[in-house]
Amino acid sequence: QKEVEQNSGPLSVPEGAIASLNCTYSDRGSQSFFWYRQYSGKSPELIMFIYSNGDKEDGRFTAQLNKASQYVSLLIRDSQPSDSATYLCAVNIVDSSYKLIFGSGTRLLVRP
Amino acid sequence: DVKVTQSSRYLVKRTGEKVFLECVQDMDHENMFWYRQDPGLGLRLIYFSYDVKMKEKGDIPEGYSVSREKKERFSLILESASTNQTSMYLCASRITGGEQYFGPGTRLTVT
Numbered sequence: 001q002k003e004v005e006q007n008s009g010p011l012s013v014p015e016g017a018i019a020s021l022n023c024t025y026s027d028r029g030s031q032s033f034f035w036y037r038q039y040s041g042k043s044p045e046l047i048m049f050i051y052s053n054g055d056k057e058d059g060r061f062t063a064q065l066n067k068a069s070q071y072v073s074l075l076i077r078d079s080q081p082s083d084s085a086t087y088l089c090a091v092n093i094v095d096s097s098y099k100l101i102f103g104s105g106t107r108l109l110v111r112p
Numbered sequence: 113d114v115k116v117t118q119s120s121r122y123l124v125k126r127t128g129e130k131v132f133l134e135c136v137q138d139m140d141h142e143n144m145f146w147y148r149q150d151p152g153l154g155l156r157l158i159y160f161s162y163d164v165k166m167k168e169k170g171d172i173p174e175g176y177s178v179s180r181e182k183k184e185r186f187s188l189i190l191e192s193a194s195t196n197q198t199s200m201y202l203c204a205s206r207i208t209g210g211e212q213y214f215g216p217g218t219r220l221t222v223t
Contacts (some may be wrong), residue, residue, distance in 0.1 A: 044155075
């Protein structure tokens with residue numbers, strides 16, 4: 001069973017700090033990696049995707065991918081209370097190009 | 113802008129009823145998915161479809177069926193609703209190898 005692992009949290013950070021969310025995956029051949037944000041009672045919203053090793057920045061968000069170590073992380077700079085949500089990591093596995101495998105999510109709390 | 117829409121945001125049905133959940137996407141994505149999400153259990157894949165009239169079982173297909181007669185539309189059917197099918201149902205679509213987008217979800221309550 002291919003797995004995607006996330007710490008369930010909650011991860012609590014003060015407003016203005018950097019929040020670091022981590023995700024490990026078991027399928028060494030995975031090529032595509034996605035981060036979703038999900039507010040309570042709402043559906044997941046895609047916020048970042050990354051396909052190559054290294055960093056990818058989009059506004060206050062940076063996705064980091066290390067395929068050799070099989071982890072992907074999401075950094076949120078200048079965290080705001082509105083960033084408080086559950087963040088889901090998703091990975092495209094090799095033996096099914098159609099579907100993503102989702103982690104169970106990390107709950108982030110940003111304290112004002 | 114990618115758009116995935118679901119027919120209802122909230123639905124209340126009685127035990128034993130046949131329930132239809134509809135999903136439509138406007139981005140010509142070949143892949144469509146139905147998930148359910150319950151507290152503490154994360155996203156669980158029920159069924160997915162990679163082409164018109166094609167379907168594959170996900171992790172929890174029991175008690176559900178699906179239909180995809182047109183590329184943009186993917187329906188989830190609960191043949192005889194039971195209380196343990198009370199959940200949030202999420203539809204998603206995706207181009208192969210690319211990003212996946214979710215609909216707003218349907219919160220189904222079976223009484």
